[in-house]
Amino acid sequence: MTRPRRPWLLTLVAGVITAFFLLPLYWMIATSLKRPDEVLSSPPRWFPTPPSGESYAQALDKPMLGQALLNSVAISLGVVALTLVLAVPLTYAVARIRMRGSAAMVLSLLVAQLLPSIVLAAPLFIVLRDAGLNNTLLGLVIADTTLTLPFAVIVLRPLVRAMPAEIEEAALVDGCGLPGVLWRIVLPVMRPGLIAVGAFSFLLGWGEFVFGITVNSDPEVQPVTVLLNTFVGQTGTAWGPLMAAATIVSVPVVCVFAMLQRFIVGGLTAGSVKS
Amino acid sequence: MTTHSTPMKVREPVVFTGDPAAGGGRRRGGSLATRRTRAGYGMSAPALLFLGATMLFPLVYNLWTSVHQVEIGDLVTGDWAFNGADNYDAVVSEGAFWHAARISLLFTAGSLVFQFTIGFALALLFVRQFPLAGLFRGLMLVAWLLPPIVSGTLFRWMLDADSGAYNELLHTVGLDALAHNWLTDPSTALPGVIAANVWVGVPFNMLLLLVGLQSIDPTLYEAAAIDGAGPWQRLRHVTLPLMRPVAAAVLLLGLVYTFKVFDLVFVLTGGGPVDSTTVLPLYVYQSAFKLFQLGRGAAAGTLLLLVPLVVAVLYVRRLRKEGAAA
Numbered sequence: 001m002t003r004p005r006r007p008w009l010l011t012l013v014a015g016v017i018t019a020f021f022l023l024p025l026y027w028m029i030a031t032s033l034k035r036p037d038e039v040l041s042s043p044p045r046w047f048p049t050p051p052s053g054e055s056y057a058q059a060l061d062k063p064m065l066g067q068a069l070l071n072s073v074a075i076s077l078g079v080v081a082l083t084l085v086l087a088v089p090l091t092y093a094v095a096r097i098r099m100r101g102s103a104a105m106v107l108s109l110l111v112a113q114l115l116p117s118i119v120l121a122a123p124l125f126i127v128l129r130d131a132g133l134n135n136t137l138l139g140l141v142i143a144d145t146t147l148t149l150p151f152a153v154i155v156l157r158p159l160v161r162a163m164p165a166e167i168e169e170a171a172l173v174d175g176c177g178l179p180g181v182l183w184r185i186v187l188p189v190m191r192p193g194l195i196a197v198g199a200f201s202f203l204l205g206w207g208e209f210v211f212g213i214t215v216n217s218d219p220e221v222q223p224v225t226v227l228l229n230t231f232v233g234q235t236g237t238a239w240g241p242l243m244a245a246a247t248i249v250s251v252p253v254v255c256v257f258a259m260l261q262r263f264i265v266g267g268l269t270a271g272s273v274k275s
Numbered sequence: 276m277t278t279h280s281t282p283m284k285v286r287e288p289v290v291f292t293g294d295p296a297a298g299g300g301r302r303r304g305g306s307l308a309t310r311r312t313r314a315g316y317g318m319s320a321p322a323l324l325f326l327g328a329t330m331l332f333p334l335v336y337n338l339w340t341s342v343h344q345v346e347i348g349d350l351v352t353g354d355w356a357f358n359g360a361d362n363y364d365a366v367v368s369e370g371a372f373w374h375a376a377r378i379s380l381l382f383t384a385g386s387l388v389f390q391f392t393i394g395f396a397l398a399l400l401f402v403r404q405f406p407l408a409g410l411f412r413g414l415m416l417v418a419w420l421l422p423p424i425v426s427g428t429l430f431r432w433m434l435d436a437d438s439g440a441y442n443e444l445l446h447t448v449g450l451d452a453l454a455h456n457w458l459t460d461p462s463t464a465l466p467g468v469i470a471a472n473v474w475v476g477v478p479f480n481m482l483l484l485l486v487g488l489q490s491i492d493p494t495l496y497e498a499a500a501i502d503g504a505g506p507w508q509r510l511r512h513v514t515l516p517l518m519r520p521v522a523a524a525v526l527l528l529g530l531v532y533t534f535k536v537f538d539l540v541f542v543l544t545g546g547g548p549v550d551s552t553t554v555l556p557l558y559v560y561q562s563a564f565k566l567f568q569l570g571r572g573a574a575a576g577t578l579l580l581l582v583p584l585v586v587a588v589l590y591v592r593r594l595r596k597e598g599a600a601a
Contacts, residue, residue, distance in 0.1 A: 014408065018414055027432070028429050031432065042437040046443075085321075089318035089321065090319050093315040094319065097312060099319070102315075105323070107591060114590075116537070116579055122333075124329060142325075143329070146326070146330055149326060150326070225422050228424050229428075239432055243428075243429075253420050261413055264420075269483060
């Protein structure tokens with residue numbers, strides 16, 4: 001596209017749109033910084049003056065929040081690890097090795113991405129219970145990885161397929177075994193995809209809710225999303241502490257995205273539009 | 276193969292005694308090609324076994340449950356009576372199922388129309404080069420990445436009757452008549468839920484459509500301009516036809532992703548008031564996890580799978596066509 005004649009005018013337009021679009025995020029932070037008695041004022045005030053940390057103090061005072069945040073960190077990191085460990089070898093196999101059924105595998109993974117998790121929830125509960133893993137963090141890691149693994153292979157496969165065969169052959173000829181080829185050649189080629197998949201797996205594990213309430217009933221191992229939902233009362237929600245908790249839950253999302261935006265955007269578009 | 280070494284452990288360097296092209300490959304355990312294939316199966320096995328247990332088995336189990344009479348007590352006894360299509364009969368003759376199907380249709384159609392249109396408009400804006408474009412685009416994407424429980428809670432608060440920011444905004448611009456208790460009125464709860472879902476979906480649509488726009492060859496626009504086409508005609512005759520494949524992919528994916536939305540609605544309204552926002556996934560959840568009619572819930576779940584499966588067929592056919600053309 002040609003360079004616009006008045007680019008700053010476009011910046012102004014886009015800025016106003018972005019500001020309006022992000023109003024809910026501003027409102028979350030503004031509410032979290034108001035004094036609790038100011039939160040429900042009608043009409044509401046646009047600015048928290050003066051800002052107060054009381055809602056945060058009240059939120060962090062809730063008995064389970066710290067534990068739930070730790071649980072979610074552990075679950076998210078577990079999902080990242082399990083996803084990568086399972087996805088990398090499978091990706092290499094379906095992308096580079098002539099195998100019967102690999103086309104069918106890729107196809108099933110594409111379809112697997114589309115399934116509603118609520119349909120899997122009840123049987124998954126049975127599987128995890130029979131394995132003695134219900135009400136454990138590992139059980140939730142396993143359940144969440146069901147959602148990230150197909151996506152991971154879909155995102156990583158094009159990267160491995162695009163790798164020139166000569167590099168791999170040269171390494172084999174030079175005496176690298178298959179594990180050596182994987183470690184020294186394939187993994188570096190996959191790096192941008194691995195970062196994207198890692199970031200996505202983290203964000204999915206962090207935000208997952210359906211399995212959190214269905215395969216798990218023990219408050220000791222509940223993820224923070226499930227706890228957050230219990231703060232929403234049918235009558236009389238304490239919005240100040242709730243928005244403070246929501247802000248705390250959003251911080252890692254913003255951090256991961258800010259650090260890895262380039263990879264996330266690349267991985268997302270590669271995984272969705274092409275195969 | 277007579278040794279116990281697994282394919283993963285084949286590590287010994289290939290020793291060449293002569294022509295590298297002819298040697299090397301044929302060694303213990305068959306040709307290089309069969310050894311590679313075997314290694315391939317070995318490498319696929321962990322992930323496939325995993326998905327077999329966590330995805331394939333649940334799907335089969337779901338089908339199995341759906342043709343049996345199962346209530347919560349039967350889970351323990353394992354005493355399931357086969358009842359053929361009774362569960363399906365019960366589900367499709369229930370008004371609540373068709374009500375949920377209708378809500379799902381409205382929710383999905385409403386979300387898709389708005390998130391696609393707004394996403395496309397924003398993509399057309401952001402494809403122009405202007406200062407801070409990357410920053411604004413990135414900030415918007417945060418909305419898409421937030422946990423749905425957070426965005427749901429957020430919109431519950433935004434749409435609050437007395438202290439909600441959107442009503443206050445309406446007051447500020449003088450549209451007091453529109454200010455409303457959105458989520459507690461059965462006639463506006465669904466639009467409220469759709470608005471929240473559109474908010475989540477817009478950045479995703481914008482991003483994918485933006486990538487599509489960026490891949491259009493700029494010389495096409497120059498040629499059209501030389502031929503005297505104005506901006507509107509360039510959009511109509513260059514951009515839109517070339518964006519069709521990307522738009523189709525975005526809409527198909529959007530359809531499946533929107534159809535299965537559960538958590539956002541769950542936290543916003545829980546399906547209420549008076550079932551005005553009970554989308555199908557919520558209906559499945561209620562029958563299986565609230566009423567513990569597991570057989571019925573499984574039948575409803577199987578019916579719920581029909582939509583993604585149909586879309587999957589369309590999606591895969593489109594990918595095939597694209598692959599053949601490339």
